[in-house]
Amino acid sequence: MSKAASDKIKKIxxxxxxxxxxxxxxxxxxxxxxxxNVEYDKxxxxxxxxxxxxxxxxxxxxxxxxxxxxLLMNESKKxxxxxxxxTKREAYYVSKNWGDAKFNEQPESDTxxxxxxxxxxxxxxxxxxxxxxxxxxxxxxxxxxxxDPDTGKEVKIDCTKFASGAYNIPADVEEFKFxxxxxxxxxxxxxxxFQRLVKHKYYKKANCVLVSLKGVPSRATRRFIKRLSENKKxxxxxxxxxxFYGHMNIYRTLKVGSGNxxxxxxxxxxxxxxxxxxxxxxxxxxxLPSHPLKDVDVKRGKDALKNDPFVKAHKExxxxxxxxxxxxxxxxxxxxxxxxxxxxxxxxxxDKLKNSKTxxx
Amino acid sequence: MVGVYxxxxxxxxxxxxxxxxxxxxxxxxxxxxxxxxDNKRKALLTTxxxxxxxxxxxxxxxxILPDITVHITDMGDDRFRIIVEDNGPGIVKKQIGKIFxxxxxxxxxxxxxxxxxxxxxGISASVMYANLTTGRAAKITAKVHKDKPAYTCxxxxxxxxxxxxxxxxxxxxxxxxxxxxxxxIDLEGSYMKGKQSVDEYLKQxxxxxxxxxxxxxxxxxxxxxxxxxxxxxxxxPKEIKPHPYGVELGMLMKLLHASDKRTLEAFMxxxxxxxxxxxxxxxxxxxxxxTNLKPQNxxxxxxxxxxxxxxxxxxxxxxxxxxxxIGESLVEKGMKKEINAExxxxxxxRPAVYRGNPFVIxxxxxxxxxxxxxxxxxxxxxxxxxxxQFQPGACAITKSVNETAWKSYGLSQSGSNTPTxxxxxxxxxxxVWVPFTSEAKEALAHYSEIIKxxxxxxxxxxxxxxxxxxxxxxxxxxxxxxxxxxxxxxxVAKGLKELxxxxxxxxxxxxxxxxxxxxxxxxxxxxxxxxxxxxxxxxEEFAKIGKEELExxxxxxxxEMNGVKSENGNNNGKKKNGKKRNGKK
Numbered sequence: 005m006s007k008a009a010s011d012k013i014k015k016i017x018x019x020x021x022x023x024x025x026x027x028x029x030x031x032x033x034x035x036x037x038x039x040x041n042v043e044y045d046k047x048x049x050x051x052x053x054x055x056x057x058x059x060x061x062x063x064x065x066x067x068x069x070x071x072x073x074x075l076l077m078n079e080s081k082k083x084x085x086x087x088x089x090x091t092k093r094e095a096y097y098v099s100k101n102w103g104d105a106k107f108n109e110q111p112e113s114d115t116x117x118x119x120x121x122x123x124x125x126x127x128x129x130x131x132x133x134x135x136x137x138x139x140x141x142x143x144x145x146x147x148x149x150x151x152d153p154d155t156g157k158e159v160k161i162d163c164t165k166f167a168s169g170a171y172n173i174p175a176d177v178e179e180f181k182f183x184x185x186x187x188x189x190x191x192x193x194x195x196x197x198f199q200r201l202v203k204h205k206y207y208k209k210a211n212c213v214l215v216s217l218k219g220v221p222s223r224a225t226r227r228f229i230k231r232l233s234e235n236k237k238x239x240x241x242x243x244x245x246x247x248f249y250g251h252m253n254i255y256r257t258l259k260v261g262s263g264n265x266x267x268x269x270x271x272x273x274x275x276x277x278x279x280x281x282x283x284x285x286x287x288x289x290x291x292l293p294s295h296p297l298k299d300v301d302v303k304r305g306k307d308a309l310k311n312d313p314f315v316k317a318h319k320e321x322x323x324x325x326x327x328x329x330x331x332x333x334x335x336x337x338x339x340x341x342x343x344x345x346x347x348x349x350x351x352x353x354x355d356k357l358k359n360s361k362t363x364x365x
Numbered sequence: 366m367v368g369v370y371x372x373x374x375x376x377x378x379x380x381x382x383x384x385x386x387x388x389x390x391x392x393x394x395x396x397x398x399x400x401x402x403d404n405k406r407k408a409l410l411t412t413x414x415x416x417x418x419x420x421x422x423x424x425x426x427x428x429i430l431p432d433i434t435v436h437i438t439d440m441g442d443d444r445f446r447i448i449v450e451d452n453g454p455g456i457v458k459k460q461i462g463k464i465f466x467x468x469x470x471x472x473x474x475x476x477x478x479x480x481x482x483x484x485x486x487g488i489s490a491s492v493m494y495a496n497l498t499t500g501r502a503a504k505i506t507a508k509v510h511k512d513k514p515a516y517t518c519x520x521x522x523x524x525x526x527x528x529x530x531x532x533x534x535x536x537x538x539x540x541x542x543x544x545x546x547x548x549x550i551d552l553e554g555s556y557m558k559g560k561q562s563v564d565e566y567l568k569q570x571x572x573x574x575x576x577x578x579x580x581x582x583x584x585x586x587x588x589x590x591x592x593x594x595x596x597x598x599x600x601x602p603k604e605i606k607p608h609p610y611g612v613e614l615g616m617l618m619k620l621l622h623a624s625d626k627r628t629l630e631a632f633m634x635x636x637x638x639x640x641x642x643x644x645x646x647x648x649x650x651x652x653x654x655x656t657n658l659k660p661q662n663x664x665x666x667x668x669x670x671x672x673x674x675x676x677x678x679x680x681x682x683x684x685x686x687x688x689x690x691i692g693e694s695l696v697e698k699g700m701k702k703e704i705n706a707e708x709x710x711x712x713x714x715r716p717a718v719y720r721g722n723p724f725v726i727x728x729x730x731x732x733x734x735x736x737x738x739x740x741x742x743x744x745x746x747x748x749x750x751x752x753x754q755f756q757p758g759a760c761a762i763t764k765s766v767n768e769t770a771w772k773s774y775g776l777s778q779s780g781s782n783t784p785t786x787x788x789x790x791x792x793x794x795x796x797v798w799v800p801f802t803s804e805a806k807e808a809l810a811h812y813s814e815i816i817k818x819x820x821x822x823x824x825x826x827x828x829x830x831x832x833x834x835x836x837x838x839x840x841x842x843x844x845x846x847x848x849x850x851x852x853x854x855x856x857v858a859k860g861l862k863e864l865x866x867x868x869x870x871x872x873x874x875x876x877x878x879x880x881x882x883x884x885x886x887x888x889x890x891x892x893x894x895x896x897x898x899x900x901x902x903x904x905e906e907f908a909k910i911g912k913e914e915l916e917x918x919x920x921x922x923x924x925e926m927n928g929v930k931s932e933n934g935n936n937n938g939k940k941k942n943g944k945k946r947n948g949k950k
Binding site for chain 2: 018
């Protein structure tokens with residue numbers, strides 16, 4: 005674990021203490037976590053923090069959250085010292101020892117943790133905190149080199165050897181090494197589509213690594229894709245449903261990061277990812293069975309046009325979103341099954357991967 | 366066919382023999398509940414109430430500060446003697462029989478002015494009820510001038526002809542009395558304390574009539590004195606003529622035929638308020654009737670034309686200076702005496718009009734303090750300074766209270782129900798004609814104009830209450846926030862201690878410094894806690910009257926039963942009752 009993180013915690017505590025000794029109200033400052041506070045950096049290819057900050061002064065109203073921040077920092081310090089980990093849920097239960105200052109619900113402790121991460125500019129994984137949910141799944145032409153937790157000896161994991169199953173990405177992928185001869189990484193939104201491709205060993209035909217994102221990818225999944233793609237110079241292609249949730253919440257987050265964790269985007273972004281489908285144009289070209297956009301979809305699309313710095317920087321995306329709003333339709337990855345169960349594999353992906361003009365940036 | 370009807374000895378003829386006129390008195394003899402004599406307990410209360418209301422009315426009419434004594438004696442076997450004496454102007458001899466001995470006789474029915482009595486039923490109904498239940502006549506004594514002897518007599522009512530039968534007439538000297546009336550009635554009744562009791566009625570009367578001095582001797586227990594709280598004489602309500610808008614067709618016809626005016630124009634001008642000569646002409650024009658029509662000869666059709674003509678004419682609202690409301694400060698003062706609350710407010714609305722009758726609504730609210738925080742809000746209802754103790758559910762006041770949105774004023778309420786919380790609401794309607802739902806005068810009728818005014822009065826007072834409750838809430842919030850200092854600052858210190866390895870004394874140092882720092886930032890906070898001794902008007906003994914717990918009352922009933930039983934030498938019964946009482950505890 006990081007000594008830097010531990011030192012940062014001590015420094016913040018020391019500053020607070022010094023203010024109090026001088027009869028000054030102490031403050032905690034952290035970057036604002038929202039899309040307002042990010043800008044799309046074209047050169048580096050991800051959302052960077054603009055520098056808006058919020059300062060919390062210790063007052064009567066903030067006294068509880070102030071105490072909670074300090075107590076949680078202390079738990080982090082202890083975890084780092086013991087070289088242990090603590091899940092978000094565990095952190096919530098640890099607070100039950102804090103008497104009146106305890107968290108009442110887990111969202112409170114999650115927020116406190118996110119604030120702390122942003123405030124210190126250190127990944128929460130480095131503070132000893134890991135998420136509860138599991139990461140994505142991997143299958144295909146890839147060998148992962150991990151270490152045995154007990155012996156520390158290297159363990160080689162061949163991702164073609166899981167038969168109809170797959171390798172599950174753990175919370176910490178920092179020390180992984182990779183061996184591969186694949187040509188690209190294909191990241192897939194739904195577990196169902198991933199299973200179809202694994203079942204038919206699509207990775208063999210296309211010589212690729214398949215990653216199931218399972219909805220919005222977890223931080224570990226994003227970090228895994230980033231490290232693999234950068235280490236092995238592999239392009240990343242993303243295949244989601246043809247709706248704004250797939251386009252923005254999943255693809256955009258994977259590629260350039262999010263507003264909520266803007267301070268951490270540099271660790272998780274995959275700037276060289278490309279979107280192969282389902283694009284709004286695909287819905288027309290492949291005459292896909294579709295559903296009408298729901299109100300929440302329309303809102304999401306309009307929001308993206310209005311507020312998303314990534315969309316504003318890419319005319320192609322702007323056009324695509326406008327087209328989809330005009331059509332008022334959305335289509336799922338599974339819609340290709342209307343033609344033939346393996347149409348998606350034998351025809352759609354084949355066509356799409358050949359023709360980069362049909363992609364979106 | 367015709368022949369059959371004409372023939373003598375038909376069924377109809379037979380029936381006709383049985384059909385006869387019934388007098389008003391006979392009607393009420395059978396329907397005594399209409400007048401408030403449904404049961405023994407209520408009979409006692411209604412009689413006291415009618416006598417006292419009449420006495421206060423008489424004093425006010427004569428511009429005298431009322432001194433009234435009420436004396437109730439328990440004579441056993443559910444019989445009571447009620448004696449009510451006042452210092453009013455007295456009653457001349459020839460009127461006594463009519464006032465006390467015939468129903469629907471009185472000075473108040475035909476005139477429009479704010480008075481307690483209205484129809485002239487009440488006291489004569491009591492006399493009748495007394496005759497019926499005890500067989501005894503009522504005794505009246507009246508004195509009209511200090512230099513004249515008093516006149517006394519006994520009265521019974523002949524219900525067949527609705528007339529008084531007077532006996533035992535005498536002239537006596539009533540020493541020490543300048544003028545006044547004394548009435549003694551023996552009737553079957555039942556005396557209880559608590560809600561809807563004589564005690565409660567007299568107390569509430571004292572609350573809204575601060576110029577009244579009342580001495581009350583209940584059937585048991587000590588004498589209670591309700592001293593005069595205000596020396597100000599009540600401004601005598603003025604009598605007004607009816608407003609044309611308030612008169613219905615039947616009444617209009619009656620007035621036309623009874624009039625001694627020679628022309629329709631003169632009739633309109635002289636018998637109604639707000640009708641000037643030009644207005645009278647306009648009415649006749651709108652009714653398409655000649656102005657010189659003789660009122661006494663007008664046909665039904667002509668009367669109806671006149672009625673329509675009135676509705677088409679724009680006539681000024683009736684005068685409103687004829688009313689005598691309690692006034693905001695006296696409403697508040699009255700409530701202070703009765704209730705030890707932390708906040709009081711009152712509102713007197715400007716006069717409004719329903720069916721041509723002017724009226725004023727007043728509202729007072731007492732909040733917090735010793736008022737129980739649980740349960741529904743008490744609503745004290747008054748009409749022309751008389752408490753309304755029965756039928757709250759049928760009353761326009763209750764409806765208006767329930768339909769007001771109390772949540773924003775700081776009380777709880779679910780839907781259109783009576784609000785709950787630590788408050789008492791007082792509503793008073795003063796009018797030249799109070800529209801009761803029945804002759805027992807227990808509830809106000811649901812006229813939309815009246816309900817609207819009551820709601821406006823409640824809202825006005827409610828907004829005053831809201832300012833107080835909002836302030837109180839702010840102080841409460843502030844105190845809650847301050848409690849965070851005690852609660853959370855030690856954890857800030859504890860966190861720092863563990864992070865930096867501080868010593869115990871450094872940790873306490875952090876806590877102390879932060880406490881001083883944060884408290885300084887908050888500034889002063891106003892103390893809004895309730896001080897029971899602050900309300901100097903509050904009278905604890907007074908407040909208890911009419912509020913006896915049900916259990917106590919039950920106890921009294923048990924005691925009474927025991928007493929009766931032991932008199933009969935029934936020891937078993939006594940034991941039984943004793944057991945029952947023990948079992949309850």
